[in-house]
Amino acid sequence: MLQNLKNVFDHPKGCPHFCNVKNGSSVKQIPMKKNTLTKTYFLGLLICLAQMATAQQFTVSGRLETEAGAPMNQFRVLVTGSDNQVAITDPSGHFSFTLDAGGDYQITPVSCDEGYLNGVSTFDMVLIVKHIEGLEPLNSPYKILAADVDGSNSINTLDTTIMRQLILNHITEFPVSNFRFVQKDYVFPDPTNPFVPAPPSAITITNLQADINNADFIGIKLGDVNNTAVVDACGDNVSRIIGRVFNDQNTNCASDAGEPGLQGWTVEATNGTDSYYGVTTLTGKYNIAAVPGTFDVILHKPNGLWDACQDTLFGVVVTDIPTAGHDFAMQANMLCASMDVSLSTPFLRRCFDNYYVVNYCNNGTLEAQDASVEVHFDTFFTVLNSSIPWNTVDGNTYTFPIGNVGPGECAAFTVIFNLSCDAALGQTHCTEARIFPDTACGSPFNWDGPELRVKGYCTGDEVKFMIHNMGAPMQLPSNYIVVEDIVVMTPPINNPFTLTAGGMEVITVPANGATWRLEAEQAPGYPWGKMASASVEGCGTNSNGGVSLGFVTKFSPDDESPIIDIDCVENMGSFDPNDKQGFPRGALDEHYIPLQQSIDYLIRFQNTGTDTAFTVKILDTLSSFLDPGTLRFLGSSHPCYLNQLSGNVLEFLFTNILLPDSNVNEPASHGFVKFQIAPKAGLSHGTLVENSAAIYFDFNAPIITNTTWHTLGEKFLDANILNKMPDVALEVFPNPVSDVATFLIKSPHSWKGNLLLYDLAGRQVAQQPFANNQFQLNTKTMDSGVYWFRLDSGGQTLAQGKLVVVRD
Structure with a gap:
């Protein structure tokens, strides 16, 4: 009634021309003079309102269920025709509409467009192949319809090929939909060929004159021919913004048939206070879980090669049901292939x-x-096989042809290798991937072309670094630093330096068992990071006959360019099978990283239960200091779905993972997911970024991982005494020391604070307060070796440096 009143008063021309008055099956039209508020008009209006108030209504209800009778919860059902409504099924699968008598309607269930892997396994593929070959025909028309995943109204090997691609994570969706529906009381003329005639997927009602309580449907999960899909909830039917990002090939700013989606793009919905995010799938679809309200929907482009017909959709209204059709048409402003590659492994x-x-x-x-893709493996690796063939091998460098890769297309392959027993426990192994074509798409206007690369080698008695200019001549000099473990050494020679095109600078340092790192500044405006760098671990031995380990991963590798990825991982013995790690690990106990340093998070899981896990779900609540708009998926052990839920929560969903328990198959009981994200801009030095995750195996309580942490703000320790305050000069004597070291602060001010002492691994081993400008440190109980100290006072660093302890 209220809606009918609104229709009257919102008539597009101010007043309706006629009032339709129903009398049984007939309709009488009372003319109403246009835009004139006369007695005739008000008489007609009163008659209309009276008719509306007494209009008879009926209930149309039904149920969605599977062939096995399982209720389908939270699925949408549409009614169209004389009225348009949406209903959501309840936990028993029921839905209901209240509709005006005499109307014509169509009742249509809607597919749940999430969880395409739900119920789909290699066993389904086996059953379909047996059906195709006539060895064991599928025994119901619903299973035959489920096998037709490409919507061709037939079953052939293309269906199993598509299913295999889905299982291997080469695609994330079926070409047509995820579910189809058939009217429950429909009788198939030929159950062995349910495609002819096409079974009814909707119920048509003409001239509604009574309640209908049997508008029932059988729901069919495509790809599931053994009824293993879980249909107790369709998470697609909550408050969501749904749309698609696509390649607008004919530049008409409309989505036309055959125009491909763009995968892996981030879309943000913001109401000015809170933001919610989604990532596009293989078909370009995004799905943002939000709260009811009004939002601006913003597209985050991966590069500057694309222009959007409209890159912000203003005023999108979200209710308690999904709102769809919020698409972004993307047009090329430059024709160029922009390739991206990443490497992931759970452990070594x-x-x-x-x-x-x-x-x-x-x-x-x-x-x-x-x-x-060219992959250079660590020298301790022996490559055994891969999911796609390689075509050339040069030492430990393997080249994998991947064919033609279209715009927005993504895929993955795996390589299996053996790690030699000769590697030291805790040794770092680095593997580098480079993708071709690797030509840059245009050049930033403020970069004049130099591109530095740093390589490091152990030559036996020394470590040699080579800074090579791969680009145009350097117009301005650059600086470099040399780091021993976490201590900045005095640069040996030629600092700053300038290189011609193809020019090279060679720097050598002693092979003393330390982990050496060289960082060289890129030219101003270089588009992929500020530093070129390389690390060398385990060259020579220290005074104790060993080497320092674990320093390579404290710093970021030189892989800011999207065409290169370097993955450095320490091998390990025993470990927590369900944990979270962040790379780079960061320096010192605080895990210092540069302000704008992206963090690669690795979440590992293992089924240590007593049975196969069918579903694994990981929920990761991001720190408020991380920017969801920079999220980048790097890889996973098994096919998974990435969803960005409300409250900065990432969901990684592994459906039908069939993860065996560790007692049955220990190597196969592991899994992982890896992603990258950057801190928000404008954060201050000292900001603490913490993160953890919850891992769910089927319906069990979650396993909460450890908490990772990083402190924003780069920190090295200086090899020599470095005075941080302008009016402070520090002397330490004797150094080296065997018993007692004296610290003398030369300053016009009196200082008090704390002396912090660190070992080679960056672990804090001592803290001693001081109350005046001269104090002593007793080193008699300390082991021989190199230590680093820092003097802090009132939240400031006065000085820092290296202290050498020797034992007679």
């Missing part, structure tokens, strides 16, 4: 077979022709 164990997952994408506007 000596004497065992291990594996890498290699993910790649084309974020450009042009198809990449004859693309390939």
